[in-house]
Amino acid sequence: MPGQRxxxxxxxxxxxxxxxxxxxxxxxxxxxxxxxxxGHVPATLLSEDAAFPDPARLLVVGDHYLTRLLHASGVxxxxxxxxxxxxxxxxxxxxxxxxxxxxxxxxxxxLEEELAGVFGIEEELTATSADAIYDGIVxxxxxxxxxPRALFRRFGIEVLTTTDxxxxxxxxxxxxxxxxxxxxxTFRPDRYLDPSAADFGTNVEALLGATAAPTTFTGYLSALQxxxxxxxxxxxxxxxxxxxxxxxxxxxxxxxxxLFQDVLAGRAGADRQRxxxxxxxxxxxxxxxxxxLVMCIHAGVFRNxxxxxxxxxxxxxxxxxxxxxxxxxxxxxxxxxxxxxRDLHIVLFTVDExxxxxEIAPLAGFYPSLYIGAPWWFLDAPDAMARFRSAVTETAGFxxxxxFIDDTRAFLSIPARHDTARRADAGYLARLVTEGxxxxxxxxxxxxxxxxxxxRGVFKL
Numbered sequence: 001m002p003g004q005r006x007x008x009x010x011x012x013x014x015x016x017x018x019x020x021x022x023x024x025x026x027x028x029x030x031x032x033x034x035x036x037x038x039g040h041v042p043a044t045l046l047s048e049d050a051a052f053p054d055p056a057r058l059l060v061v062g063d064h065y066l067t068r069l070l071h072a073s074g075v076x077x078x079x080x081x082x083x084x085x086x087x088x089x090x091x092x093x094x095x096x097x098x099x100x101x102x103x104x105x106x107x108x109x110x111l112e113e114e115l116a117g118v119f120g121i122e123e124e125l126t127a128t129s130a131d132a133i134y135d136g137i138v139x140x141x142x143x144x145x146x147x148p149r150a151l152f153r154r155f156g157i158e159v160l161t162t163t164d165x166x167x168x169x170x171x172x173x174x175x176x177x178x179x180x181x182x183x184x185x186t187f188r189p190d191r192y193l194d195p196s197a198a199d200f201g202t203n204v205e206a207l208l209g210a211t212a213a214p215t216t217f218t219g220y221l222s223a224l225q226x227x228x229x230x231x232x233x234x235x236x237x238x239x240x241x242x243x244x245x246x247x248x249x250x251x252x253x254x255x256x257x258x259l260f261q262d263v264l265a266g267r268a269g270a271d272r273q274r275x276x277x278x279x280x281x282x283x284x285x286x287x288x289x290x291x292x293l294v295m296c297i298h299a300g301v302f303r304n305x306x307x308x309x310x311x312x313x314x315x316x317x318x319x320x321x322x323x324x325x326x327x328x329x330x331x332x333x334x335x336x337x338x339x340x341x342r343d344l345h346i347v348l349f350t351v352d353e354x355x356x357x358x359e360i361a362p363l364a365g366f367y368p369s370l371y372i373g374a375p376w377w378f379l380d381a382p383d384a385m386a387r388f389r390s391a392v393t394e395t396a397g398f399x400x401x402x403x404f405i406d407d408t409r410a411f412l413s414i415p416a417r418h419d420t421a422r423r424a425d426a427g428y429l430a431r432l433v434t435e436g437x438x439x440x441x442x443x444x445x446x447x448x449x450x451x452x453x454x455x456r457g458v459f460k461l
Contacts, residue, residue: 006116011382011423013430021440022430025447026423032451033158034418037238037402037459038296040163040409043183047172049149055137056081056088059114060095063410065107068318070094073101083313089134096130106381106420113416118151148411152181155415159461163188163240166227167210170234177235187231187239187293189224193280195263195273204264217253217260221283228291237459238294239284246299246327246348248285248334249278282334285346289338294345294459298376300325300352316409322351322378327359339367345458347402349373356388361395371458372396374405380417385424393428398446403455418451425450 012022052058060066061081071077075098078084081091102108115121115133119140123129140146145154152160164170164185176183191197192207204220211226213219228239251259256279262268263276281297288295304310306319327348338344346369348360356372364370374380375388392401404421406414429443438446455461
């Protein structure tokens with residue numbers, strides 16, 4: 001499909017000297033294999049290897065970054081196919097008619113990257129071009145080259161991690177691994193650890209039943225450890241914890257038992273539920289010391305802010321909102337107990353930018369167990385990535401970071417997201433070279449390590 005080719009130097013610095021250096025740094029890593037140690041693409045997408053659906057369901061309906069901004073502009077979510085069977089071509093036309101609203105956003109950049117990089121479509125998306133672009137995508141999706149496994153190979157993905165319920169049998173992961181695809185599960189136990197979660201008691205009973213564990217706190221911990229072993233046996237390298245606040249507490253055995261019985265019986269108030277969550281986050285660190293799983297903590301999001309939207313359309317529909325986050329006091333009980341364990345890896349993520357320089361970088365700059373998670377959620381965009389590098393590098397350097405984390409459900413966006421990070425890092429490194437703060441040789445080594453040695457080491461890949 002005709003159109004203007006995308007600028008090969010996009011996102012790189014504008015000054016000629018810095019741009020030349022950044023271009024060289026980017027080119028040396030542009031085609032390196034993708035390591036994706038935290039994401040949400042389901043393993044069944046690859047194990048079933050079915051043809052993708054229409055362009056709307058593939059690129060719009062499940063992309064809450066995209067649907068949220070259209071919703072904010074007055075487009076109802078059901079008109080975008082969220083929770084409905086809206087006509088996909090009409091959904092696509094709606095997006096195209098509003099495409100000007102995405103100028104300058106990461107969402108707009110990623111979709112343009114997907115259209116150009118995955119589908120070879122360079123034409124600008126407008127109301128006029130919508131149908132031709134839609135038909136071009138449909139034609140491509142009908143070919144074997146656009147099946148999930150073919151794209152997995154084409155994207156150069158070496159490792160892809162999923163996010164999975166502790167009671168999942170992980171059969172799709174095992175099948176894929178037997179066929180040579182390194183698709184690894186991630187242990188996500190939130191709904192078994194948070195008494196305020198829907199059906200918490202039922203979930204815990206299912207966990208205890210599946211592992212034949214007694215209804216005691218010791219039995220509950222044993223059940224979680226049993227399921228973690230199942231994940232390790234299926235190649236897992238990490239656990240993931242989505243918490244509103246990174247709070248930990250260290251309780252003695254009798255207090256923990258009494259608290260467990262209270263939360264299971266529904267007798268615990270909000271403060272006691274909060275204490276239980278805090279103690280269980282510390283227990284997850286203890287288990288990671290024992291079994292080696294990397295502990296990812298994603299903190300600082302008020303999830304499902306709109307009750308009406310949640311009830312009508314469900315979670316992950318665009319109304320998870322950042323809140324201020326503090327790690328120093330909240331994590332201290334955990335760090336007092338396990339922070340000096342060198343085999344423990346804890347990766348901290350936040351959407352509160354002020355925390356990067358004030359708390360996370362100083363903490364990671366001391367504790368060998370702590371690593372700085374890459375910009376996440378609203379921050380995984382070019383300008384935010386530059387601010388992140390400036391905020392953390394002077395305090396903790398490059399090697400206490402996690403490497404880039406795409407954290408996406410949108411399979412086709414994975415190469416665009418990693419490419420964005422590689423360009424942003426090339427630009428930052430070029431700035432340090434032109435300012436005489438590091439040598440070009442040092443920048444080249446760091447560029448290489450940011451996409452390979454660093455994530456491979458942090459996530460024990």
